[in-house]
Amino acid sequence: MEQKEKTPLLAVRHLSISFTQYKRWWRREEQQAIRDLSLEVGAGEMVAVVGSSGSGKSLLAHGVMGLLPYNASWEGDIFYKGEPLTEERLKKLRGREIVLVPQGASYLNPLMTTGEQVRQGARDRESRRQCREALERYGLGEETESLYPFQLSGGMARRVMIAAAVQRKPCLVIADEPTPGLHLEAAKRVLSHFREMAEEGAGVLLITHDLELALLTADRIVVFYAGTNLEEAWAGDFTQEEQLRHPYTRALFRGMPKNGFQAAAGAQPYGDNLPEGCVYEPRCPWRQEQCRQPVPYRQLRGGRVRCWRDI
Amino acid sequence: MRGCSHRGLGRFLAGKCVRMAVLVLLVSFSAFMLVSLSPVDPLTANVGQTALGSMSPEQIARLEAYWGVGTPPIRRFISWAGDFFRGEMGTSLLYRRPVALVIQERLANSLGLMAAAWLISGGLGFGLGIWAGAKKGGMADRILCFYGLIMASTPGFWLALMLLMIFAVRLQWLPVGFGVPVGVEAEAVTLADRFRHAILPAAALSLTSISSIMLHTREKMIQVMESDYVLYARARGESFRRIVWRHGLPNVMLPALTLQFGAVSEIFGGSVLVEQVFSYPGLGQAAVTAGLGGDVPLLLGITVISAWIVFGGNMTADLLCAAIDPRLRQAQRKGQTS
Numbered sequence: 001m002e003q004k005e006k007t008p009l010l011a012v013r014h015l016s017i018s019f020t021q022y023k024r025w026w027r028r029e030e031q032q033a034i035r036d037l038s039l040e041v042g043a044g045e046m047v048a049v050v051g052s053s054g055s056g057k058s059l060l061a062h063g064v065m066g067l068l069p070y071n072a073s074w075e076g077d078i079f080y081k082g083e084p085l086t087e088e089r090l091k092k093l094r095g096r097e098i099v100l101v102p103q104g105a106s107y108l109n110p111l112m113t114t115g116e117q118v119r120q121g122a123r124d125r126e127s128r129r130q131c132r133e134a135l136e137r138y139g140l141g142e143e144t145e146s147l148y149p150f151q152l153s154g155g156m157a158r159r160v161m162i163a164a165a166v167q168r169k170p171c172l173v174i175a176d177e178p179t180p181g182l183h184l185e186a187a188k189r190v191l192s193h194f195r196e197m198a199e200e201g202a203g204v205l206l207i208t209h210d211l212e213l214a215l216l217t218a219d220r221i222v223v224f225y226a227g228t229n230l231e232e233a234w235a236g237d238f239t240q241e242e243q244l245r246h247p248y249t250r251a252l253f254r255g256m257p258k259n260g261f262q263a264a265a266g267a268q269p270y271g272d273n274l275p276e277g278c279v280y281e282p283r284c285p286w287r288q289e290q291c292r293q294p295v296p297y298r299q300l301r302g303g304r305v306r307c308w309r310d311i
Numbered sequence: 312m313r314g315c316s317h318r319g320l321g322r323f324l325a326g327k328c329v330r331m332a333v334l335v336l337l338v339s340f341s342a343f344m345l346v347s348l349s350p351v352d353p354l355t356a357n358v359g360q361t362a363l364g365s366m367s368p369e370q371i372a373r374l375e376a377y378w379g380v381g382t383p384p385i386r387r388f389i390s391w392a393g394d395f396f397r398g399e400m401g402t403s404l405l406y407r408r409p410v411a412l413v414i415q416e417r418l419a420n421s422l423g424l425m426a427a428a429w430l431i432s433g434g435l436g437f438g439l440g441i442w443a444g445a446k447k448g449g450m451a452d453r454i455l456c457f458y459g460l461i462m463a464s465t466p467g468f469w470l471a472l473m474l475l476m477i478f479a480v481r482l483q484w485l486p487v488g489f490g491v492p493v494g495v496e497a498e499a500v501t502l503a504d505r506f507r508h509a510i511l512p513a514a515a516l517s518l519t520s521i522s523s524i525m526l527h528t529r530e531k532m533i534q535v536m537e538s539d540y541v542l543y544a545r546a547r548g549e550s551f552r553r554i555v556w557r558h559g560l561p562n563v564m565l566p567a568l569t570l571q572f573g574a575v576s577e578i579f580g581g582s583v584l585v586e587q588v589f590s591y592p593g594l595g596q597a598a599v600t601a602g603l604g605g606d607v608p609l610l611l612g613i614t615v616i617s618a619w620i621v622f623g624g625n626m627t628a629d630l631l632c633a634a635i636d637p638r639l640r641q642a643q644r645k646g647q648t649s
Contacts, residue, residue: 065546069537070448095548107543111561111637120547121557148637164547 007082008040009203010064010172015076017059017068032274033059035228037076038297041172041205046198048206048214050252051224052268057207058103060224061176064205065100066090080172099165101175101194105157108149115145118164134167135160138193155186162193173197173204179213191217211238211252223249226269226279229297232304245305248280278307286311323633327626335618339395340388342614346607347384353404353605354378378404378605391611401608405600410612413597418616420490421586421593424509425578428516432578433571436521440528441563445555447533455525462522467581471515471588478511485511488590512589516581520574527570531563538562568631575624579617 017034033056041047051057062068064078066087078085080093090098108117119131135144138159144152152160158178165173175194179187191206195217198204208214214221215235223231223246231246241259244250251264266283275281277292284291290308297306354363354374363371379387394401400410443452462470479487486492486508491500535541535558544554583595590596594613601610633639 062542067542067545091548093548094546100543100546102539102543102546106539109540109544109558109562111565111635112557120549121553148641150638151641161543 008079009043009045009081010041010205011077011079012037012039012060012064013077013079014038015060015063015074015078017056017063017072017074019069020071020073033072033227034063034074035274036297037224037227037229039205039222039229039232041203043171043203044198044201045220046195046204046206046218047220047222048208048218049222049224049229050208050211050214053209054270055224055268056227057209057224058176061100061174061205061207064174065094065098067100096168097171099168099170099173101158101161101165101173101178103177104154104181105149105152107161108152108157110149112148113145114147114149114152114160117149118145118160118167130167131163134163137166138163154181155190158182158190159193162190166193166197170197170202173202175204175206175208177208178206179208179210187213188216212256223252226274228279228306230280230306234303237303243301245300245303245311246280246307247284247286247311250311251283327629331619331622334622335615336392338618339392339611339615342611343384343388343391343607346602346605346610347387349602349605351603351605352380354380356604379607387607391608395611395615400612403601403606403609403612405604405606405609410608413609414594414612414616417592417594417597420591421582421595423505424513424516424586424591424593425575425582427509427513428520428582429571429575429578431513431517432520432574433524435517436524437528437563437567437571439521440525440567441532441555441559443525444529444532444563445536445551445559447529447536452529455529459522459526459529462519463526465519466584467515467519468584468588470519471512471585474511474515475588490592508591512582512585512591515585515588516578519581520578523577524567524571524574528563528567531566532559535559535562565632565636568635569628572624572628572631576621579621 015034015037016032018030018032021029021031023029037060039047039049049057049060059068059072063074064085066085068074080089080098083089085093108114115131115135118134119127122128131145132142135141140156140159140163144156144160149157162178173194178190178194182190187210191213194204194206198219206214206218211221215238218235221231221233221235221238222229223233225248231244231249233244233249237243237245238253241250241253244253248264251262254260254262255264264283269275269279269282275292276294277290278284278287278295281287281291286309288308295306295308297304300310354371358374366374375381391401400414402408403410403413406413439455443449443455446452475487478485488508490505490508491497492504492508495504536554541554541558544558549557579595582593583598585591586593586595587599594616598610598613598617600606601613
């Protein structure tokens with residue numbers, strides 16, 4: 001891959017996130033939500049992590065931001081600009097160089113006006129001007145500043161949070177499901193804002209369940225399934241089924257309306273009953289004996305795939 | 312807009328007044344029915360069996376008329392309610408003084424006590440609840456939770472007795488009871504004296520009521536700290552302190568206000584028992600005396616006043632919440648335009 005030579009902006013290597021749960025009061029149980037996930041985001045690049053709801057995508061965002069709940073633990077390595085992203089470093093970078101754009105209005109304080117939240121309480125002239133500019137850039141007028149979150153539409157709330165992110169001139173933007181609940185035009189518009197940020201040099205990690213929308217804007221697609229990534233492909237690979245590397249990605253491809261709308265049989269495995277080997281093995285048409293063993297994530301045709309076969 | 316919201320407020324207050332009137336009517340009626348159903352015979356209770364035995368039938372008949380023994384309960388209630396509507400609360404049968412005067416005097420004593428307990432328990436409970444909830448699972452949280460649960464299951468009068476035994480009897484730091492020192496002329500009683508006499512009852516009242524506001528505030532604070540918007544604030548690099556101050560406090564304030572104004576009734580109820588323990592000459596003690604002695608006008612007077620105060624507390628909570636919460640403010644305006 002071209003990005004390999006340069007140090008990527010964000011590199012996640014073999015990340016696993018698990019939760020400690022108490023079952024029937026005393027039995028402690030580890031529940032693995034993300035297993036052996038690797039991905040890279042370069043500066044000026046937009047990478048989309050695409051996976052169905054409940055596959056643990058949001059945890060990836062929270063994990064990178066260092067905001068996992070207290071009963072979660074993680075293993076693996078996260079590098080930012082070539083150096084390990086420690087809690088210490090995160091404290092300085094969070095909200096400045098690395099920003100999160102969350103899902104919707106519930107991430108805004110219900111009792112505080114929009115303007116105050118974008119400015120984070122700052123009252124000086126410069127912050128006011130910056131806030132006004134950032135909101136204006138996304139088509140939000142002055143009156144938006146005095147609105148409370150419950151008075152914003154879904155699209156407005158997203159744009160407010162994008163404005164809040166952009167005014168910090170971030171290097172890395174993590175967008176966690178920014179499109180659900182928006183109609184197509186608004187969703188496209190929101191994604192185009194992230195594209196703009198990438199054009200301006202920031203690395204964008206887009207986390208979404210909507211493959212079609214992701215393909216419109218992202219450079220690379222990371223296919224996420226049952227807590228891990230099965231394939232990493234260029235957006236252009238999705239023009240032909242034969243260019244895709246993993247059976248699941250191909251199933252996704254065939255599931256898109258323009259490619260026949262065919263649903264693959266079966267459902268995604270969850271939490272406790274993850275297979276030992278390939279997570280897609282139970283549904284895979286090409287499954288064989290060795291699929292029951294853990295499958296390495298390997299290079300193939302300029303992308304990466306977690307599958308034994310060269311298909 | 313301004314005028315609109317004023318009219319909205321007017322309608323809101325008018326509605327509350329109607330509810331209030333209905334409430335007072337029902338409360339006084341049930342209190343009256345309870346007294347008239349009570350097996351306590353006012354004559355035996357106030358005059359005494361031996362004294363009654365040595366009286367002539369005419370004297371007994373006069374006493375019966377005074378305490379209203381022969382009159383049907385409904386007639387007595389209607390005559391009381393009629394007077395009450397004309398602003399006449401009647402005369403206390405036990406104190407032989409106008410009910411309004413007795414209540415005024417007693418309320419002055421009680422109000423200070425209850426206000427102190429209410430402010431202390433509200434302020435401390437809220438602050439400690441925020442602290443415990445923000446640092447959930449920490450040492451402070453565990454200690455405060457333990458205290459809260461112990462206090463929530465402790466009866467107020469028992470705590471009052473314990474305080475009395477420790478601070479008044481053993482250590483003799485504070486007076487055993489009453490609102491003023493015994494054997495001192497009324498004019499010579501200083502404010503400091505009154506204050507010293509109120510410390511133990513106020514402590515007994517507030518120590519128990521802290522726990523409910525504290526535990527509720529803690530619960531709410533934990534919810535807020537786990538909310539999406541606090542996660543977002545953390546993602547934006549806001550410090551823990553700022554998060555507690557900017558996001559925690561305002562969002563916990565609304566439910567805490569509602570709860571604390573609602574707790575007026577609990578403090579009122581608690582004061583009846585605590586005043587009894589400390590022989591504190593407050594409204595609560597008068598209520599007990601009136602109830603046991605069959606002093607119907609005084610009892611009904613106190614009942615109505617208590618209902619007013621409790622209702623007033625709840626209404627203040629409603630008004631404050633409507634003033635603070637932007638969502639409610641908008642709902643009111645919407646109600647006006649549609």
